[in-house]
Amino acid sequence: MTPSFVPPRARGLKVQRSCREAPVVVDSTVEHQSGCGHETEKGGRRGEALEVIVWAGVLRRAHDFVSARFPAADGVVLGGSSASGTTTPTSDLDLLLIGPDEMLGGRGSSLAATYEHEGQLVEVFAYTADSYRVWAGREVAEHRPVILVMLAEGVVLREAPVMAELRRWAAEVLAAGPTPDRHALDVRRYRLSALLDDLTDAIDPTEVVVLMSAVFEALAELLLLAHGRWLGSGKWLVRRLHAWDPDTARDLGEALVAGERGALVGHARRLLEPLGGPLQAGMVR
Structure with missing residues (x-):
């Protein structure tokens, strides 16, 4: 899973892969050498380096969790504080998953559940493409978009053809705003x-x-x-x-x-x- 972009506080960083194929974020001034790992920073600041390490850890945990629990997911989006770069010691991982019925293992066409992975809570919102539109529509009716914001503004970790269409739709709905009478x-x-x-x-x-x-x-x-x-x-x-x-x-x-x-x-x-x-x-x- 390679994210299409990095969170706001990590802009200016780019994504590369380590030898274990887990996504790793490195500063744009770092030279990624062949083999495992990367060389030391060239002029990077300590705070920036720490942010890179934290972000890389978030990506690895998200990757490992989805691979273990929802391998059939077509699309994966990271939302919440992890995506915006504002994590705290108690922050969880918010993951939006889009995929076929098989992804949910016979548990219907949607799932909202909490898991624990490596000592961190993981909030999962999993849907088929059709059920996503249904549940998003309910949020619109209540004027409280959650999964719409996750899809439109989150970090895409795994892309799929259906995701692009759903993201466009989510962005249009959000831009229109609520319409209470x-x-x-x-x-x-x-x-x-x-x-x-x-x-x-x-x-x-x-x-x-x-x-x-x-x-x-x-x-x-x-x-x-x-x-x-x-x-x-x-x-x-x-x-x-x-x-x-x-x-x-x-x-x-x-x-x-x-x-x-x-x-x-x-x-x-x-x-x-x-x-x-x-x-x-x-x-x-």
Whole structure:
């Protein structure tokens, strides 16, 4: 499996193979000699060299895992933090697999499962080409694309003819953005309005903390959808909010982290106004 490109933090690196045929990333200033391994860097920085080693390890583990567990996979894509070059000590490997029914060993036409490989968790999303479109369509309906983003933005480790067509389709869907109707946005505005009242009146400290988090999430989702942006869960909601408007993400995040209830409520009411303001009386759900 040779990736078609390397993650953002490793740009400027190229992929070559070692004697054991596992993909290895080497700095573009490194001369790859015949035989096993490569020569020392020429002027490379220590941090860059460490990044190369980490990336090479990611590729090897992904290659070994797929070869052992899903050898019939036609296409393999690496997603998540491993693909973006932002791994942490607890990061897992996120792998999207496209292949025939045989790839799934009689377990249907799709599989979402967690494995452990060499001490690291591996999240597998495996589909036939047809079932991929079905499951991606469900994500679109919920405005939370996961496997669409993996395919369109991930690192391709194993290419297949069907992958190119699916990638084009995924990219087009993502570029079009979500299309919630007016009623769906009103329902979210209604729920946020109720949460803001609850937060304003809350006395119990635990309730305040829970309600502040709920307001942040509800407001972030409403803002993203109202401006044609996809939703995310957990950290991905924060990242997508930041990608849409860094200043708004900063203001809301600082208020939430500092526990400044008044500031968060103030930001929320201000941001609600262009969307029609608070909505309660007259709302039909």
